[in-house]
Amino acid sequence: MAAVTNRWRSLRKILNSYIFSGSRLDANQHLRSRKMQDFITTLPSVQPNCIQGCSVENHGRSWYKPNLAGVFLLRIDPQGIRRRVGKNFGKLLEQIEGLIDERLEQRRRLATSCSTDVLDVLLNTSNEDPQAIDRNHIQRLCLDLFTAGTDTTSNTLEWAMVEVMRKPYIMRKAKAELAEIIGQGKAIEEADVARLPYLQCIMKETLRMHRSSLLIRKVDEDVEACGYFVPKDSQVLVHVWSIGRDPAIWEDPLAFKPERFWGSKMDVRGQDFELIPFGAGRRICPGLPLAIRTLSVMLGSLLNSFDWKAEGDIAPEDLDVEEKIGITLARSRPLRAVPIPL
Numbered sequence: 428m429a430a431v432t433n434r435w436r437s438l439r440k441i442l443n444s445y446i447f448s449g450s451r452l453d454a455n456q457h458l459r460s461r462k463m464q465d466f467i468t469t470l471p472s473v474q475p476n477c478i479q480g481c482s483v484e485n486h487g488r489s490w491y492k493p494n495l496a497g498v499f500l501l502r503i504d505p506q507g508i509r510r511r512v513g514k515n516f517g518k519l520l521e522q523i524e525g526l527i528d529e530r531l532e533q534r535r536r537l538a539t540s541c542s543t544d545v546l547d548v549l550l551n552t553s554n555e556d557p558q559a560i561d562r563n564h565i566q567r568l569c570l571d572l573f574t575a576g577t578d579t580t581s582n583t584l585e586w587a588m589v590e591v592m593r594k595p596y597i598m599r600k601a602k603a604e605l606a607e608i609i610g611q612g613k614a615i616e617e618a619d620v621a622r623l624p625y626l627q628c629i630m631k632e633t634l635r636m637h638r639s640s641l642l643i644r645k646v647d648e649d650v651e652a653c654g655y656f657v658p659k660d661s662q663v664l665v666h667v668w669s670i671g672r673d674p675a676i677w678e679d680p681l682a683f684k685p686e687r688f689w690g691s692k693m694d695v696r697g698q699d700f701e702l703i704p705f706g707a708g709r710r711i712c713p714g715l716p717l718a719i720r721t722l723s724v725m726l727g728s729l730l731n732s733f734d735w736k737a738e739g740d741i742a743p744e745d746l747d748v749e750e751k752i753g754i755t756l757a758r759s760r761p762l763r764a765v766p767i768p769l
């Protein structure tokens with residue numbers, strides 16, 4: 428056992444030097460995280476105060492499994508990661524293939540090609556110019572949208588509900604705003620969201636606290652940033668989760684307080700580097716406008732249509748916020764919320 432631990436320690440040392448590829452970054456110095464410090468550095472583009480990362484003591488689990496083949500640029504797949512990913516993506520592609528066939532059949536049956544959703548638009552474009560986009564493109568594009576747009580959105584909504592249910596005063600305030608602006612029990616339209624500032628604050632606060640994304644960037648040329656030398660071709664992982672909880676940026680960072688955004692111009696659209704749940708720059712999430720609109724409408728509708736309690740009459744303060752870390756950040760146990768008619 429001791430031998431395995433030692434080997435693992437020296438492997439971590441090697442990994443460290445590869446990940447930080449020659450820079451003088453010392454992970455221990457800058458990230459206090461026990462579990463993540465060996466593999467991840469927090470290097471937001473310009474804000475020096477973000478670089479400190481933040482404590483993640485309440486992350487009790489070892490979650491980060493580096494793909495060794497990727498780290499050492501090997502073609503082999505010693506952990507079977509590439510094989511498993513290939514198999515699971517194959518299954519997803521089969522499902523999408525089925526959806527496309529179904530839609531083509533429906534269009535043939537109804538003799539129509541009118542655009543009702545993204546898939547119709549893609550199929551129409553392909554009909555008009557098969558060189559521009561073929562069936563393979565459509566399949567891959569749908570795969571991208573499914574993988575990038577589903578868990579991200581549903582997890583964020585679940586976290587928003589958990590946080591609102593944990594703090595009855597937030598629930599009351601949000602409901603009061605909805606009742607005043609929309610009318611209790613009435614449906615919310617996308618256009619209403621702009622008139623619901625407190626609901627928007629809840630969404631921002633949820634995205635601040637419950638994002639796990641690592642933004643991945645490759646450095647074009649040698650750069651000095653915040654006193655660190657980052658050599659050309661380094662891969663930099665920007666740890667958005669830590670930025671969102673950095674005490675150097677946020678007052679009382681572990682508390683869910685939508686009020687911190689009240690009257691503030693700070694937004695999630697990639698201009699304020701303290702809050703970049705959707706990334707920033709050229710590769711910022713293209714689903715951002717859709718996600719913001721749908722999330723606000725969904726959360727607002729849930730709050731405006733029902734009262735809520737946790738299943739099993741768990742007291743609000745006992746609802747836990749334990750996270751299950753992955754590409755997206757899910758709650759460790761899915762929330763089971765019981766709607767109560769108004």
Ligand code: HEM
Nearest residue numbers: 575576579580583640704705706707710711712713714718
């Ligand atoms: C709460 C919801 C969402 C969050 C927090 C989120 C977050 C992100 C982040 C952090 C990135 C990487 C950006 C970067 O590297 O700078 C990304 C990329 C992407 N997102 Fe989202 N996303 C969400 C919803 C969606 C939705 C609804 C869609 C589409 C329907 C979508 C489609 C994509 C795509 C296609 C990319 C890859 C873009 C590229 O590589 O150029 N996302 N998202």
